[in-house]
Amino acid sequence: MFHTRDTLKINKKGHLEIGGADCVDIVKQFGTPLYVFDEAYIRRVMRIYRDTIQSEYDGRGLVLYASKAFSCEAIYAIANQEKIGVDVVSGGELYTAQKAAFPAQRIVMHGNNKLPYEIAEALDYGVGLIVVDAHSEADLLEREAEKRGMIQDVMIRINPGVEAHTHAYVQTATPDSKFGFSVANGAAEEITAYVLSKPHLRLKGYHCHIGSQIFEKQSFVLAVQKNLAFMAEMKAKLGFEAEALNMGGGFGIWYAEGDPMIDMNGYADYLRALLTTIKDGCRTLGLNFPFVYLEPGRSIVGEAGITLYTVGAIKEIPGIRKYVAVDGGMFDNPRYALYQSKYTAVLVNRAAEQPTELVGIAGKCCESGDLIGIDFNLPAVKTGDILAVLSTGAYNYSMASNYNRNLIPPAVLVKDGAAEYIVKPQSYEDLVRNDVIPERLK
Numbered sequence: 019m020f021h022t023r024d025t026l027k028i029n030k031k032g033h034l035e036i037g038g039a040d041c042v043d044i045v046k047q048f049g050t051p052l053y054v055f056d057e058a059y060i061r062r063v064m065r066i067y068r069d070t071i072q073s074e075y076d077g078r079g080l081v082l083y084a085s086k087a088f089s090c091e092a093i094y095a096i097a098n099q100e101k102i103g104v105d106v107v108s109g110g111e112l113y114t115a116q117k118a119a120f121p122a123q124r125i126v127m128h129g130n131n132k133l134p135y136e137i138a139e140a141l142d143y144g145v146g147l148i149v150v151d152a153h154s155e156a157d158l159l160e161r162e163a164e165k166r167g168m169i170q171d172v173m174i175r176i177n178p179g180v181e182a183h184t185h186a187y188v189q190t191a192t193p194d195s196k197f198g199f200s201v202a203n204g205a206a207e208e209i210t211a212y213v214l215s216k217p218h219l220r221l222k223g224y225h226c227h228i229g230s231q232i233f234e235k236q237s238f239v240l241a242v243q244k245n246l247a248f249m250a251e252m253k254a255k256l257g258f259e260a261e262a263l264n265m266g267g268g269f270g271i272w273y274a275e276g277d278p279m280i281d282m283n284g285y286a287d288y289l290r291a292l293l294t295t296i297k298d299g300c301r302t303l304g305l306n307f308p309f310v311y312l313e314p315g316r317s318i319v320g321e322a323g324i325t326l327y328t329v330g331a332i333k334e335i336p337g338i339r340k341y342v343a344v345d346g347g348m349f350d351n352p353r354y355a356l357y358q359s360k361y362t363a364v365l366v367n368r369a370a371e372q373p374t375e376l377v378g379i380a381g382k383c384c385e386s387g388d389l390i391g392i393d394f395n396l397p398a399v400k401t402g403d404i405l406a407v408l409s410t411g412a413y414n415y416s417m418a419s420n421y422n423r424n425l426i427p428p429a430v431l432v433k434d435g436a437a438e439y440i441v442k443p444q445s446y447e448d449l450v451r452n453d454v455i456p457e458r459l460k
């Protein structure tokens with residue numbers, strides 16, 4: 019079965035519901051393929067993070083929704099209403115936040131290679147914090163801040179030497195990563211001194227992000243301890259005491275059988291463990307409690323979203339597998355093609371029926387690897403059935419493409435049982451909008 023998280027249920031008609039809306043009715047209204055998000059779910063997780071910082075840390079922190087997980091104007095509007103911040107990683111995400119009138123001071127900008135125009139746009143909008151991830155970036159920021167006669171608050175992304183995976187973590191001396199500066203090889207100390215030497219940059223502290231889809235609480239605890247030890251070292255060596263610490267994102271969600279089904283309040287437990295470690299560590303090391311940032315993405319929108327598809331061609335390869343093809347695929351969800359990610363599918367219009375067969379769900383792209391997965395337990399699926407793929411709220415729409423000139427599906431937001439567009443359907447005209455035929459080819 020699936021993890022309902024209070025958002026999904028099977029109603030009296032035997033149909034799948036999300037946020038109180040019958041998915042069969044949603045499909046009648048909006049068609050497929052379609053991303054569907056439950057607003058109540060998104061708000062609940064945002065509040066859990068926000069309120070835990072309030073109750074456990076006197077509000078001395080800010081939850082930043084990592085908008086790379088799902089970026090569109092409506093999600094920034096919701097984050098703003100919930101009085102949390104957002105993290106953006108590109109000029110495009112910043113522009114979208116800006117279009118939604120998201121307050122600049124609650125925006126943190128990331129990226130391992132921020133482009134000159136992205137930095138200029140961030141400074142012009144007044145982005146609260148920029149996370150430095152290269153010397154050249156510190157130089158560029160310094161120049162652009164000086165040009166504008168301003169001092170920009172920045173953090174440095176460090177690699178504390180903890181790499182976390184779903185159920186395990188490893189401690190690495192010098193991580194092989196394009197992100198951050200290693201503590202172990204002295205790079206983090208060197209860039210600290212470098213940034214401190216820049217008169218138009220104000221170094222607020224450090225950022226780290228140890229991985230994604232993590233369930234192992236101890237990996238976060240260890241990363242905090244390593245960060246604090248580094249902060250104490252910088253205080254002793256350079257006389258610089260960080261005022262802020264950003265612990266990144268990474269909390270895991272339920273995708274399929276085998277994944278832990280943690281209660282939503284489990285996210286509060288993770289955060290509580292982090293905050294307790296920070297307080298204990300600071301007391302031991304003689305540091306002031308830093309302002310804390312956290313950047314959850316997947317855990318806020320991942321399980322809040324599903325994708326609805328209509329089943330088309332069905333192909334049985336005797337002795338091998340039955341493939342059920344849907345009207346979507348890697349152009350709306352490339353995660354199986356990229357990482358063999360696991361998902362759960364539900365037959366929306368006959369959701370109460372027992373599974374009778376194991377099928378692969380194929381997309382419609384001209385690519386053998388275009389699959390949603392290969393082992394879904396479902397009742398006998400027929401052409402015309404509606405399938406829901408669960409936990410697609412994060413890193414699906416944001417990773418979608420127009421591959422094969424397929425249209426990226428629209429997205430709807432469900433509130434109190436009613437759905438409305440937050441991303442409208444693309445048209446063929448959108449596909450050719452920027453195409454040009456040079457005169458000589460006509």
Ligand SMILES: Cc1ncc(COP(=O)(O)O)c(C=O)c1O
Nearest residue numbers: 084227230267268313314315316
């Ligand atoms: C710097 C940073 N912060 C936050 C996140 C969000 O992580 P998650 O969606 O796993 O919470 C990511 C994801 O890659 C990241 O790179």
